[in-house]
Amino acid sequence: MLKKLILLLLFPLLFSCSAKKDLFVLLEDPDGGVGKIVVKTKGGEQAVTKANFYTVVTDETAPPEEAGKMEDEEIKSVFGDAIDALPLKPVSYILYFKSDTIKLKRKSYNLLPEIIDTINKRKSTDTSVVGHADRAGSEKYNYALSKKRAESVANLLIKKGVDPDILEITSHGEENPLVPTKDNVHEPKNRRVEITVR
Amino acid sequence: MKSFFTPFILFLISSFLFPHLSFSDNSFVGSIKTIKGECMVITKETTRTAVAGERLLTGDILKTGPNGAMGVIFRDDTMLSLGPGSDLEIDEFVFSPSEGKLSMVTKMMKGTASYLSGKIVKLNPEGARMETPLATIGIRGTHFLVKVD
Incomplete structure (x- = not known):
């Protein structure tokens, strides 16, 4: 009991x-x-x-x-x-430029239709256009150049019909390299614009 | 006269030298990508039905109904999804690599979640954590699950 x-x-x-x-x-x-x-x-x-x-x-x-x-x-x-319920992984595209200009290399320019297709298919409302620099030369110069490159790519996308409101244009400067290097090292792969479609 | 202009000149010089100080856009933290059943977004002001594609802000609470589920992609590519009957608050989200500011805090109050860490953890391994009623999780990467009863 x-x-x-x-x-x-x-x-x-x-x-x-x-x-x-x-x-x-x-x-x-x-x-x-x-x-x-x-x-x-x-x-x-x-x-x-x-x-x-x-x-x-x-x-x-x-x-x-x-x-x-x-x-x-x-x-x-x-x-x-x-x-x-996990979303599809974001898709990233890396675009390269003619040295020291804001002009895209041909191969990269030819990627634009595919990028726009991905944006439309995924109904993306968050696509980032991020300029990156390498660690050669002045950090400020690199930062400004990579930002200008990001802006010029964003303008191309907008001209081809992408809604400007979905684009986030920024520069990560030298801080987010594709190939980590020591300071003042030329690394063309790090001088790029990365478009990520989310 | 000279001293009157000095601050302006200094300001011009500094904004030329440190252009990144003047632009940092953290207005939204991510967007909702998948929705199943009834899902809500609760902000300080309102409670609304969640819609695929809508952008989220710091402080938003995501809530799924008994048959609901939803998935979000954050701006650093972190992916987070919730199963039915879940509540999660986006407590803090700072993704600004050029300023070295990288942190993310989420609060899982109940339910189930699947989490795939993104660039914040990649660039700052101490930068992301999740809080639950009983514990704190340091997220070193990449894929983990949480259940809070």
Whole structure:
């Protein structure tokens, strides 16, 4: 009788404990690599570094549970709807210029119809046109040139019918290179305009 | 007379030397790409039905109904999608590589999410985190899932 009573009293307590639960699962990247997440609570932290491994937090004052593996089927049943709602990956195009000008190289110019087609197919409302510079010469000069290049490409797109409101024109200067180099190194691949259709 | 003009001249010189200080556009953080079922965007002022293509701002809360799901692409190419019955707040989003400003904070309040990190994490591995009711996740890349009961 007493045992039953204790169980009855404990039951809702158990229930309330299991009500709060945060679950974190690391997956393989689309390119086949595996990244890393670090889950932190007030009680400690737990890194997850292997694909399909997970960690659980049920108490914010305790450290997260050590990472265990989750089966594909369970991942699908719990997260299937979220995974299915992931958008198509953004598409990027890299355009190159004749040296020290804002004139596109022919091959790059010929990409414009394809870019416009992608913008239309995806009904993009966020397409960025970003000028990039290499680390040769003055940072300010490079920044200004790469910004002018981005603007001239955006103007070409607008002339060919792209809605100006969907374009975001910026310059990342030297800070986001395709090929990382030391300062003052010529790297033509970094002198580019990158169009990303989202 | 000379001293009167000095500040103007200094301003002209500085805006010539540091042109990037005068333009940094962070007006929107991304756009909604996929919608299924009932989905809402809650801002400080209003609650509206989410529409594919619409742009999102810092502070917006994304909410999916019991049969809803939606997917967003942020301006740094981070992709985030929510399963049914989910609430997520876009707490902070700064993507300005030329100024070295790269950070992103999201708050997952309930439901399920799939997250694929973008350029912010690539350029600043400490730059992105997600907060849940019980924990904080440092996102070093790239693809992970969250469920908050």
